[in-house]
Amino acid sequence: MxxxxxxxxxxxxxxxxxxxxxxxxxxxxxxxxxxxxxxxxxxxxxxxxxxxxxxxxxxxxxxxxxxxxxxxxxxxxxxxxxxxxxxxxxxxxxxxxxxxxxxxxxxxxxxxxxxxxxxPHAVDFSVLGAAAVVDAVAAVHAAPDFLGPPAADVFAPFRLDRLAAAPPPPWLPEPAAWADVLGPCLDAYGGRRIPVGHLDLKPEHLRRRDDGHLVLLDVETLRPDITGLIDLITLPAVLRQAGVLLPGREVLDLYREAARRHGIQWTADSLRAALTAYRRATGLATLDGLAD
Structure with a gap:
C-alpha cells in the first residue's frame, strides 16, 4: 500500500x-x-x-x-x-x-x-467535514471574478489569456510543460479570469466566526500566476492532518463539484491532465492520488 x-x-x-x-x-x-x-x-x-x-x-x-x-x-x-x-x-x-x-x-x-x-474560534473538523473545506478553497480560487473596474485593470496582466500568451515563469524546472497546465485551465476558467493559488493551507489556519462560517487565514503566500492546482494538491495532506481521511480521488471529485458551483468548469479528465502537467512543470514529488 x-x-x-x-x-x-x-x-x-x-x-x-x-x-x-x-x-x-x-x-x-x-x-x-x-x-x-x-x-x-x-x-x-x-x-x-x-x-x-x-x-x-x-x-x-x-x-x-x-x-x-x-x-x-x-x-x-x-x-x-x-x-x-x-x-x-x-x-x-x-x-x-x-x-x-x-x-x-x-x-x-x-x-x-x-x-x-x-x-475567534477553532474548527471542529469532525463536524465540519471535508466538503466544506474543499468548497472554501474553491470559492477563494473564484474570488477575483468579483474585482471592481480599477482592480480588474491593475490585475489584467494575470488573466489566463495573458498568462497563456506570456513566457513561462522562470522558476519552473520544466517550463515547456506550463502550456499543458494553462490549456486545461483556460478551458475550465475562461480566458478573462485570474488563477489565484498557493494558500497557506494547514488545519490551524481554518477558523470560524461567531456565526459558524468558515474562514481561511493567512493569505500572504497567495499568488495570481501559480493557479489553484497547488492548493488542490495540498488538500489531501491537510485534511489528513485535521483527522479527515479521504482518498485523493474523492478530494478531486469534491473539488471539481465545488469549483463548478463557483463557476470553474473542470471535467475529471481535464483536471487530471492539468495536475499531471503541473507536477511535470514544477517538479512536485507527488499528486497524492489525485490523478489516479
Missing amino acids: RRAATAAEALHGLIRVRPHGWLASPLPTGPAAAADLLHAARRSHGHPAADGPLRLLAARATAAVASLGDPPHAVLKLHADPGAYNTEVVAFALVGDSPLLPSLLSAADASRSLLIEHI
Missing part, C-alpha cells in the same frame, strides 16, 4: 530555500522588543480596531503578530520584508472581498503592518 504524503512532501519541488542572510532587517525575536515594535506599528494605523490590550502571538525574524482587545477584536501583523508585506496587500486586493477570508481593516505602508479581523 502506498504511504500517504505529508503536506511538506506534497509541496516538495516548489519549496525554495532562501540563502543565509536574505532578510535585510530581521525583526527581534525577544517578546518585549517585538511587543514594542507592534505597539509602535499600531499607532501608524489610525483605526479604532488598533485600540485595546496587545497580546503577543508570534515573534519571528520575518514577522511579529499580536491580537488586540480583550476579548480580541483584531490581529496586528508586522512584516520585516517589504516584499512579504506587499504580497499580502496584493492578496487582499485580489481576494479580500470573499467572506471566506478575514477582513483587512487597515494597511500601513510606513510600518509594513496590517490590521486584520480577528476570527
